[in-house]
Amino acid sequence: MKQRVSALLREKFGREVVLEKPKDRSFGHFATPIAFSLSKELRKSPMIIADELASSFDDSEVFSAVEAVKGYLNFRLSENFLSEYATWALDNPAEFGKQEKKEKILLEFVSANPTGPLHIGHARGAVYGDTLLRLARHLGYDITAEYYVNDAGNQIDLLGLSIQLEGRATVLGEDVEYPESYYRGEYLTGLVLGAVEKFGIDILNNQSRQKELALWAKDKVMEIIVKDLGDLNIFFDTFVYESSLYDDWDRVLAKMGNGVYEKDGKMWIASETHGDEKDRVVVREDNRPTYLAGDIVYHNQKFERGYEHHVNIWGADHHGYIPRVKAAVEFLDYDSNKLEVLLSQMVSLLKDGEPYKMSKRAGNVILMSDIVEEIGSDALRFIFASKKSDTALEFDLAEFKKQDSSNPIFYIQYAHARINTILNKSDFSREEILNSSLKGLNENADSLLFDALLLPEIIEDAFSSRQVQKLPDYLKALAASLHKFYYDFRIIGSEDEAKLLKLFMVVALSLKTGLSLMGIKAKDHMSKEEE
RNA sequence: GCGCUCUUAGCUCAGCUGGAUAGAGCAAUGCCCUUCUAAGGCAUAGGCCUCAGGUUCGAAUCCUGAAGGGCGCACCA
Numbered sequence: 001m002k003q004r005v006s007a008l009l010r011e012k013f014g015r016e017v018v019l020e021k022p023k024d025r026s027f028g029h030f031a032t033p034i035a036f037s038l039s040k041e042l043r044k045s046p047m048i049i050a051d052e053l054a055s056s057f058d059d060s061e062v063f064s065a066v067e068a069v070k071g072y073l074n075f076r077l078s079e080n081f082l083s084e085y086a087t088w089a090l091d092n093p094a095e096f097g098k099q100e101k102k103e104k105i106l107l108e109f110v111s112a113n114p115t116g117p118l119h120i121g122h123a124r125g126a127v128y129g130d131t132l133l134r135l136a137r138h139l140g141y142d143i144t145a146e147y148y149v150n151d152a153g154n155q156i157d158l159l160g161l162s163i164q165l166e167g168r169a170t171v172l173g174e175d176v177e178y179p180e181s182y183y184r185g186e187y188l189t190g191l192v193l194g195a196v197e198k199f200g201i202d203i204l205n206n207q208s209r210q211k212e213l214a215l216w217a218k219d220k221v222m223e224i225i226v227k228d229l230g231d232l233n234i235f236f237d238t239f240v241y242e243s244s245l246y247d248d249w250d251r252v253l254a255k256m257g258n259g260v261y262e263k264d265g266k267m268w269i270a271s272e273t274h275g276d277e278k279d280r281v282v283v284r285e286d287n288r289p290t291y292l293a294g295d296i297v298y299h300n301q302k303f304e305r306g307y308e309h310h311v312n313i314w315g316a317d318h319h320g321y322i323p324r325v326k327a328a329v330e331f332l333d334y335d336s337n338k339l340e341v342l343l344s345q346m347v348s349l350l351k352d353g354e355p356y357k358m359s360k361r362a363g364n365v366i367l368m369s370d371i372v373e374e375i376g377s378d379a380l381r382f383i384f385a386s387k388k389s390d391t392a393l394e395f396d397l398a399e400f401k402k403q404d405s406s407n408p409i410f411y412i413q414y415a416h417a418r419i420n421t422i423l424n425k426s427d428f429s430r431e432e433i434l435n436s437s438l439k440g441l442n443e444n445a446d447s448l449l450f451d452a453l454l455l456p457e458i459i460e461d462a463f464s465s466r467q468v469q470k471l472p473d474y475l476k477a478l479a480a481s482l483h484k485f486y487y488d489f490r491i492i493g494s495e496d497e498a499k500l501l502k503l504f505m506v507v508a509l510s511l512k513t514g515l516s517l518m519g520i521k522a523k524d525h526m527s528k529e530e531e
Numbered sequence: 532g533c534g535c536u537c538u539u540a541g542c543u544c545a546g547c548u549g550g551a552u553a554g555a556g557c558a559a560u561g562c563c564c565u566u567c568u569a570a571g572g573c574a575u576a577g578g579c580c581u582c583a584g585g586u587u588c589g590a591a592u593c594c595u596g597a598a599g600g601g602c603g604c605a606c607c608a
Contacts, residue, residue: 022551033550036588046588070551113608155608181607242608266606277534281606291608319535320603345536346601387544391537392601407570408556414570422567465547473545476555487563487572526570 001085002457005030005075008062025447028067028074035071046071082449083438086506089453090434093509097456100140106302107133109313110229110236111148114218115159116365117187118228121315123368124393125344127384127519128468129313130234134517135463135471144307147236148298151218152243153291159183159221160214167192167204185365187224191217228369232377233519245297249289252300252332253282259331269296274327277320296328303334316343316390342466347384348394371397378520382409385518386472408476412511413523415479419508420524422491428498433505436498444488445496448481449503455510459517475514482507 002019009017013034022031035050042049050068057066064078089096109129112122129145136143162183168174171192178184195203195213203209222239229235253260253267260269260282267283269292282293302310314321319341326336349366372380374397386408387393423433438449454474462470482504491500512522 018548018550020547020550024551027551031551036550039588072551115608150608153608277604284606286606288606290606292606294608316536317602318608322535343536391544393543395543410570411556414568418568418571425567461547467547469545470547473555480555483571484573486567487569490567492567526568 001077001453002030005062005077008060022072022074025450027069027072028065028076029450030075030077032073032075033071034073035068039071077450079439079446082446082453085453086438086449086502087434089509090502090505093513096509096513097459098138098140099456099460101136103141103309104307105136105141105143105309105311106146106305106307107136107143107311107313108146108148108302110225110234111150112225113150113155114221114225115155115162116183116185116221117224118368119365120349120368120371121344121347123232123371123380124347124384124389125313125315126229126232126234126368127381128342128344128389130232131381131385131468131471131518132311132313132463132466134519135459135468138459138517139463144238145236146238146240149218149222149239149241150291150294151215151241152246152294156214156218157210159217160210160212163188163191163195163213163217164204164210167196171196171201172204185367187221191220194220228372231369231372232381240298240301242294242298245294245301246289248297248301249293252297255300255333256296256328256331259328269324269328269331271324271327274323274330276323276327280324292324292328295325296332299325299329299339300332303329303332303338308338310339312339312341313344313389314341316345319343342389344389345392348392349397378413379407379409381519382472385468388467388469408472409520410526411483412475412479412515414526415482416508416511416515416522417524417526418486419482419504419511422486422504423501425492426497426501428501433498433501436502438499438502441496441499441503444485445500445503448485449506451478451481452503452507452510455514458514471514471517475511478507478510478514482511 006017006019009019009032017032017034019030019032022028035046035053038049039046047068047070050071050073053073054066054068057063060066060078062078062081063075065074065076067074067076107129110118110122110126112118118126133143133145158181161179165176165178165182166188169176170189192204195216198216199209199213203213226236256269258270260267262268265285266281268279269282270279272279280292281290282296283289299310322341325341326339329336329339368380383395384393423430426433441449458470458474462468489500491497491504494500508522515522
């Protein structure tokens with residue numbers, strides 16, 4: 001819709017025109033301050049220019065009115081245009097808001113270590129990434145969701161040790177000393193039992209079998225992670241294992257050429273010359289590659305796989321890591337602008353007013369699965385998608401356990417359910433409703449129709465700006481418009497019943513499409529859960 | 532100390548690439564169910580957009596500086 005208007009204006013003025021949504025609908029559907037920018041070149045006052053421009057739009061099919069107000073140029077879309085567009089959308093619901101962007105994108109997100117279940121911080125990145133993924137798919141991008149599994153390095157050894165310690169304490173009843181970085185949590189108990197069953201009880205005390213144990217356990221942990229993500233409607237296309245990459249190290253090392261050098265018996269990457277604070281070690285004195293080496297091979301592989309754009313979602317605590325990876329990408333002779341790193345900030349939970357500080361290694365992490373169980377996948381997804389991902393978020397758990405209007409997901413679902421109910425109550429058939437016209441509606445209905453048809457713009461904007469919260473914001477506003485309209489006008493029995501029902505169907509389509517892009521299924525009925 | 536980032540209503544946050552009177556949701560107060568589910572609607576109140584400069588027709592938005600918060604500054608991942 002906006003594209004259409006924008007294209008039309010571009011053609012008319014021979015330049016890109018800024019289109020904005022007026023604060024007040026009485027100004028029209030779209031507006032542009034173009035007269036202000038033209039006033040300098042034309043040496044005329046913005047008001048006069050706007051007046052002249054407005055009068056040049058007489059014969060348009062798309063607009064019913066073009067007015068100049070205080071230098072702004074306000075456009076009102078014609079009934080015809082809106083009605084045709086809405087009818088098309090209802091006839092092609094799966095196509096509503098779709099585009100064909102085609103670009104091939106690799107989206108890597110979550111990528112939590114396979115050493116324990118996901119916690120609430122991971123959930124945020126997961127929801128953010130999956131929402132972007134759904135938006136991108138809707139826009140026609142060829143996008144792949146990938147999980148990078150860090151199954152090499154110290155943390156894996158630590159996992160083996162942790163299981164042994166846990167087993168010695170709980171199964172063998174020994175008095176064990178816990179190192180500080182030892183993993184804790186209920187999941188270990190399950191792993192211990194599984195390990196004993198598979199390997200026999202001896203494995204708990206045999207130091208030489210720690211690695212074997214760990215390699216088995218990380219797969220089990222991945223199963224837990226994948227299941228937890230599935231409960232949130234999040235699914236990955238591909239998994240890349242860090243451990244599988246190091247075979248390729250020599251080749252990648254050679255590929256970086258002068259980007260890597262030897263000093264003090266170690267290999268360094270000259271990342272300082274490419275914007276990093278200093279050079280970094282990639283291979284230690286004892287020949288063991290560092291974590292960065294794995295990431296370099298990984299990114300090389302990503303680029304070799306032929307994507308046009310790469311998006312990584314990382315925890316904000318890794319932001320200092322970005323320059324060195326970008327440096328590596330440049331040494332590998334790829335365009336580091338094609339690597340986009342988005343940050344997902346900390347989440348802090350409040351519980352009964354007490355700040356609940358999370359630490360990944362500590363025993364008292366808040367598990368994602370616990371929260372999903374408490375407030376449900378829909379609410380969790382909604383909350384995390386509603387906030388800009390790169391700012392710290394604080395929320396009180398108790399507040400989102402409520403099943404009332406303070407929980408916006410219920411508000412939106414209720415709007416959708418209301419429409420469904422009223423459609424069922426009406427004597428008109430779906431065919432009769434779809435065949436009716438959307439013209440001659442009152443101003444409020446017209447405005448609601450326009451709001452509902454705005455979804456495609458929101459989808460595009462939310463994805464291209466990577467600000468997924470624009471979608472839930474829009475859905476909240478649309479639901480509010482619906483609720484208000486519902487309160488103000490009686491539909492059943494009105495003269496315009498069929499028309500208004502058609503209007504409601506457009507609203508429902510927007511709500512349903514929008515929700516599904518957030519991984520949430522729209523509800524047709526609300527059932528109140530008793531406490 | 533250095534780098535990144537944030538600071539908008541009592542609370543949690545929106546405010547797009549500068550543009551028309553600063554916006555929601557909670558919380559507060561008052562109203563609306565013989566009316567398609569009140570899980571709803573309406574209204575009131577609440578703001579020196581952290582501070583100081585600058586850029587210009589115009590700044591919450593861009594630039595510089597200050598103060599305060601967060602994160603990072605590994606041969607750990």
